Amino acid sequence: xxxxxxxxxxxxxxxxxxxxxxxxxxxxxxxxxxxxxxxxxxxxxxxxxxxxx
Amino acid sequence: xxxxxxxxxxxxxxxxxxxxxxxxxxxxxxxxxxxxxxxxxxxxxxxxxxxxxxxxxxxxxxxxxxxxxxxxxxxxxxxxxxxxxxxxxxxxxxxxxxxxxxxxxxxxxxxxxxxxxxxxxxxxxxxxxxxxxxxxxxxxxxxxxxxxxxxxxxxxxxxxxxxxxxxxxxxxxxxxxxxxxxxxxxxxxxxxxxxxxxxxxxxxxxxxxxxxxxxxxxxxxxxxxxxxxxxxxxxxxxxxxxxxxxxxxxxxxxxxxxxxxxxxxxxxxxxxxxxxxxxxxxxxxxxxxxxxxxxxxxxxxxxxxxxxxxxxxxxxxxxxxxxxxxxxxxxxxxxxxxxxxxxxxxxxxxxxxxxxxxxxxxxxxxxxxxxxxxxxxxxxxxxxxxx
Amino acid sequence: xxxxxxxxxxxxxxxxxxxxxxxxxxxxxxxxxxxxxxxxxxxxxxxxxxxxxxxxxxxxxxxxxxxxxxxxxxxxxxxxxxxxxxxxxxxxxxxxxxxxxxxxxxxxxxxxxxxxxxxxxxxxxxxxxxxxxxxxxxxxxxxxxxxxxxxxxxxxxxxxxxxxxxxxxxxxxxxxxxxxxxxxxxxxxxxxxxxxxxxxxxxxxxxxxxxxxxxxxxxxxxxxxxxxxxxxxxxxxxxxxxxxxxxxxxxxxxxxxxxxxxxxxxxxxxxxxxxxxxxxxxxxxxxxxxxxxxxxxxxxxxxxxxxxxxxxxxxxxxxxxxxxxxxxxxxxxxxxxxxxxxxxxxxxxxxxxxxxxxxxxxxxxxxxxxxxxxxxx
Ligand code: SF4
Ligand code: SF4
Ligand code: SF4
Numbered sequence: 181x182x183x184x185x186x187x188x189x190x191x192x193x194x195x196x197x198x199x200x201x202x203x204x205x206x207x208x209x210x211x212x213x214x215x216x217x218x219x220x221x222x223x224x225x226x227x228x229x230x231x232x233x
Numbered sequence: 234x235x236x237x238x239x240x241x242x243x244x245x246x247x248x249x250x251x252x253x254x255x256x257x258x259x260x261x262x263x264x265x266x267x268x269x270x271x272x273x274x275x276x277x278x279x280x281x282x283x284x285x286x287x288x289x290x291x292x293x294x295x296x297x298x299x300x301x302x303x304x305x306x307x308x309x310x311x312x313x314x315x316x317x318x319x320x321x322x323x324x325x326x327x328x329x330x331x332x333x334x335x336x337x338x339x340x341x342x343x344x345x346x347x348x349x350x351x352x353x354x355x356x357x358x359x360x361x362x363x364x365x366x367x368x369x370x371x372x373x374x375x376x377x378x379x380x381x382x383x384x385x386x387x388x389x390x391x392x393x394x395x396x397x398x399x400x401x402x403x404x405x406x407x408x409x410x411x412x413x414x415x416x417x418x419x420x421x422x423x424x425x426x427x428x429x430x431x432x433x434x435x436x437x438x439x440x441x442x443x444x445x446x447x448x449x450x451x452x453x454x455x456x457x458x459x460x461x462x463x464x465x466x467x468x469x470x471x472x473x474x475x476x477x478x479x480x481x482x483x484x485x486x487x488x489x490x491x492x493x494x495x496x497x498x499x500x501x502x503x504x505x506x507x508x509x510x511x512x513x514x515x516x517x518x519x520x521x522x523x524x525x526x527x528x529x530x531x532x533x534x535x536x537x538x539x540x541x542x543x544x545x546x547x548x549x550x551x552x553x554x555x556x557x558x559x560x561x562x563x564x565x566x567x568x569x570x571x572x573x574x575x576x577x578x579x580x581x582x583x584x585x586x587x588x589x590x591x592x593x594x595x596x597x598x599x600x601x602x603x604x605x606x607x608x609x610x611x612x613x614x615x616x617x618x619x620x
Numbered sequence: 621x622x623x624x625x626x627x628x629x630x631x632x633x634x635x636x637x638x639x640x641x642x643x644x645x646x647x648x649x650x651x652x653x654x655x656x657x658x659x660x661x662x663x664x665x666x667x668x669x670x671x672x673x674x675x676x677x678x679x680x681x682x683x684x685x686x687x688x689x690x691x692x693x694x695x696x697x698x699x700x701x702x703x704x705x706x707x708x709x710x711x712x713x714x715x716x717x718x719x720x721x722x723x724x725x726x727x728x729x730x731x732x733x734x735x736x737x738x739x740x741x742x743x744x745x746x747x748x749x750x751x752x753x754x755x756x757x758x759x760x761x762x763x764x765x766x767x768x769x770x771x772x773x774x775x776x777x778x779x780x781x782x783x784x785x786x787x788x789x790x791x792x793x794x795x796x797x798x799x800x801x802x803x804x805x806x807x808x809x810x811x812x813x814x815x816x817x818x819x820x821x822x823x824x825x826x827x828x829x830x831x832x833x834x835x836x837x838x839x840x841x842x843x844x845x846x847x848x849x850x851x852x853x854x855x856x857x858x859x860x861x862x863x864x865x866x867x868x869x870x871x872x873x874x875x876x877x878x879x880x881x882x883x884x885x886x887x888x889x890x891x892x893x894x895x896x897x898x899x900x901x902x903x904x905x906x907x908x909x910x911x912x913x914x915x916x917x918x919x920x921x922x923x924x925x926x927x928x929x930x931x932x933x934x935x936x937x938x939x940x941x942x943x944x945x946x947x948x949x950x951x952x953x954x955x956x957x958x959x960x961x962x963x964x965x966x967x968x969x970x971x972x973x974x975x976x977x978x979x980x981x982x983x984x985x986x987x988x989x990x991x992x993x994x995x996x997x
Contacts, residue, residue: 187776188679188877188904189360189762196359196911200368203918207411210922211404273808280731280805283793311925313932344791344806344814352770356788362907363794364770365914403929411921415914422910426768426798429898441910 253597260594263587267341275587282573282582289568290592291338293420294561295331296370297444300452301459302328302377303406303413308489310406319475320482322384322612323463324456326603329377334599336374341591362422369416376409387619388610395619417448424567432571434513434522437504440567446497451560453490454533457483457553467607472614484541487549490556491537498530518571525566529559681761685780685880686826687848688835689855690754692885692892693865694842697724697738697752704837705736705756708822727893730755732805735819736834741892751885753892754834754843757782757803757819758872759880764903768798773816780848780880781821789816800876800898821880848880855884877902 185191267275278285305324308314340346353371358364379398386395421444424431437443460479464471471479505511513519533556540548569582607613703718705711712733716723724740736756743751763782766774771788774795784804791814796804807814822832830836835843844851852873859866871883875898883894890896 186679186682186778187762188902189766189776191679192360192767192904192908192911193358193772197357199915200357200359203915206919207408207922214926269811271807271809271811271814274811276808278793278806278808280729280796281802283796283806307925311929311932313929313936342792344793344810345789345812348771348788348790351788351790356771356773358770358772360767360904360907360911361770361794362910363768363792365911367770407922407925407929410925411918414917414921419910419914422907423794423797425907425910426764426903427800428906429800429895430797438909441913 253601256590256594256597259590260597263591263594264341266587267591272342272344275585275591277582277585277588279580279582281576281580284568284572285342285582286565286569286584286588286592287338287342289565290561291342291595292335293564293568295335295338296417296420297448297451297560297564298455298557299328299331299335300413300417300448301455302331302380302452303409304449304452305456306380306406307410310402311410314485316478317482317485319478319615320456320460320486323459323607324452325377325380326384326606326612327455327459329374329381330599330603332370332374332377334595336370337598338592338595362419362425365419366416366423369412369419373409373412373416376405376412380405380409384606384610384612387616392618413448414445418442418445420444421567424572427572430573430575431567432513432518432574433508433510434505434518435567435571437508439500439504439507442500443497443504446493446500447560447563450490450493450497450556453486453493454553454556454560457486457490457550458557461550461553463607463613467613470607470613474615475613480546483546483549484544487537487552488541490553491534491541494530494534494537494556498526498534501526501530518574521566521570525559525562529556529562533559679762681848681878682776682778682780683849685778685848686821686845687759687780687851687880687882688821688832689844689846689851689882689884691842691844691858692751692753692883692887694840695738695752695754696840696842697721697740697750698839699723699738700837700839701754701834701843702734702736702738704833705819706734708825708833709735709820711735724752730757730803730805730818732807732815732817735817739893741887743887744891745887747886751887751892753883753885753894755801755893756834756881757821758801758875759819759821760876760903761879762877762902762904764798764800764876765795765804767904767907768794770794777823779821779823779826781823781826782880783820783823784816784818786813786815791816798903800895800903848882851882855882858884874900876900877905 185194263275272278276285276287301324305317305320309317309321339349343349349367352358352361352364352367379401382398383395386392386398418441421440421442424436424440425438428436460482464479505514514523533552536548536552536555539545540552573581611619699718699721702714706714706718714734724738727739728734728737730737736754738752738754741751741753743749759776759780759782761776763774763776766772766776766782769789770792771790773785773789775783775785777783791806793804793806793816795816796802796806804816804818806816822830822834825832831845832843835845844854846854852870855870855873859868859870865886866884867886867888869884869889871885871889871894872879872881877900883889885892888896
């Protein structure tokens with residue numbers, strides 16, 4: 181009886197629930213990752229463009 | 234458009250203010266009736282027609298027409314079209330007010346409005362597209378509010394807070410575009426669950442895509458439309474940059490709108506084709522569908538194109554108004570006119586006058602708040618200290 | 621492999637399903653489902669169970685759920701079921717008494733005060749006797765109302781009933797939009813506590829071992845209560861034994877993914893107000909595509925947008941850099957030019973000076989020579 185879901189509705193409620201949580205996590209992580217990725221870019225700031233030869 | 238110029242600042246007893254006052258009064262009375270007598274007291278909603286114009290117009294049209302905020306900020310900040318910069322603030326303001334009013338209107342429509350946070354804090358119905366719409370609208374309203382705050386903070390002279398918010402611009406813009414993509418399309422996807430009720434010409438597996446693409450059109454057109462209105466009524470509030478860039482914004486956005494309309498027309502035709510719905514075109518609903526497609530999609534697409542080629546600002550402005558009307562027609566078609574099309578005519582829905590008045594009341598509130606803000610805060614001009 | 625799902629599970633169950641456990645009116649049921657969820661997230665195999673139900677294969681519904689079979693050919697339109705339903709659910713008294721059969725002159729639908737209605741139809745395929753059909757919630761196996769509700773007010777119970785919990789309902793009425801059978805109704809006249817109203821399949825009675833009110837009251841046994849799988853057999857058997865009496869179709873077996881209320885009839889269902897164009901797609905599947913696109917947008921849109929942003933930034937920077945370099949080159953070119961000029965000028969000045977000195981020396985020598993000559997002479 182306890183093998184899993186009996187209805188598609190319950191299955192989706194569960195998987196979509198997890199997906200929503202993952203989406204929140206991934207959005208936050210994206211911001212962090214972008215900062216990590218471009219942290220050392222001296223090019224990044226527009227105010228002082230310095231070109232690397 | 235130029236006939237009825239209303240001078241807004243001279244006297245309190247202008248015709249505009251009088252009409253607005255009456256509307257507010259009637260709206261307040263209806264509000265009392267709604268929350269003492271229930272929905273039955275002020276609406277024509279029935280068990281067959283659970284959604285009326287408060288959803289079809291206030292929610293669906295409201296959200297679509299408030300798309301200018303994300304479209305403009307994406308164009309300027311993400312696509313780097315800096316020459317449209319002066320269009321950002323009015324668009325964000327309209328977007329923010331639009332969404333705020335949508336949420337306000339929902340409080341009239343749902344049975345127990347104080348439970349509106351329930352889907353997020355009590356029990357999450359994750360399989361519902363309405364859950365998705367609700368979550369995105371709530372988040373996006375917050376994003377728009379933050380995006381709007383710099384104007385208010387400049388007005389209040391809070392420099393440090395303003396600098397802090399301005400630093401977040403990029404993040405907020407990207408977040409706003411993601412959220413808008415999601416809920417604009419999900420509003421269409423709400424109808425996916427009712428294939429048996431929505432007329433096949435409007436029901437399509439692509440309906441989320443249709444809604445998203447048409448929201449871009451609505452956003453672009455609203456920016457043009459609203460800027461021409463502002464141009465007319467708040468000319469004195471606009472600064473050099475704004476006036477100078479205005480023509481460019483109108484031309485550029487008109488061109489974009491024309492292009493997107495062409496794409497929209499194409500995918501709509503494909504929608505009919507993949508479902509093999511051609512035979513419906515010869516019916517009454519088919520004729521109405523053709524009116525929408527040719528009169529409100531193809532025609533504005535062409536008119537925009539002519540306007541842009543001839544640099545005819547007046548034509549573009551009138552076209553934008555027509556396109557906005559077209560979006561309203563489309564949303565009403567889906568939510569009301571082509572919905573429940575199989576029901577006998579005596580069971581069909583027609584709004585009660587109090588429902589219409591409530592929508593008018595809400596739009597009026599929007600216009601009044603907009604006027605209050607643009608006459609005070611640096612929306613149509615740049616604040617001298619922050620240039 | 622089990623590490624990640626377990627982590628996710630702990631997180632999600634902790635954060636997300638806290639209230640499921642909290643809200644369960646039936647603790648044991650909730651617990652069982654709760655364990656079921658653990659099975660689905662990948663731990664099922666660990667516990668030695670086949671986790672095939674967890675894979676997105678084919679959901680067959682609760683195996684031992686109950687259903688009702690409505691044999692339309694037996695219904696005489698006496699409205700006993702309506703009366704019984706009104707009593708067992710303590711609904712408000714009707715406008716006309718249930719004995720009054722003139723209400724059958726009009727086609728009716730369920731309302732907030734009537735969970736079930738019987739309608740009369742002319743028999744279009746010959747035969748002078750009219751056809752009576754009872755209408756109520758069909759208790760779908762994959763309910764559209766439940767799929768649509770954003771607070772999960774509807775639940776398909778293992779007993780078969782689709783139950784509604786008014787204590788969470790917001791009143792958005794999306795369930796009414798979604799239901800293909802036009803069943804849920806709303807208390808529009810309630811100002812403060814409007815509810816969605818629909819047949820409960822007498823769930824409270826059923827879990828107490830009683831029959832649904834309408835089934836119990838039916839004098840003609842047009843309604844039969846039992847396990848869904850048994851009722852399907854029964855329905856098919858009746859059709860097989862009396863092929864002349866019945867249309868060869870069990871309505872509710874597959875419509876919109878199937879329902880817990882089954883019908884057999886002597887006339888085509890579309891002639892007696894039951895739609896045959898609903899298809900067999902379960903409601904949650906209709907929205908699965910759109911819901912599935914959501915996380916993809918969330919995952920990829922930021923990448924795309926940031927990418928575009930970075931490219932425009934880069935272009936601008938290159939443009940700015942190019943113009944800066946152009947300026948610098950212009951400036952330095954200018955500088956070299958002026959340096960050369962300066963050098964030339966200095967050289968010239970030096971030459972002039974030298975020339976002047978030479979001149980002066982020559983002058984002086986000349987003068988001296990002249991003087992000497994003057995002295996000599
Ligand atoms: S018939 Fe309608 S209300 Fe009843 S379970 Fe199915 S979808 Fe829900
Ligand atoms: S009206 Fe209530 S039960 Fe129906 S979908 Fe909305 S919240 Fe859910
Ligand atoms: S099952 Fe119960 S609630 Fe449903 S129609 Fe029969 S008596 Fe009414």
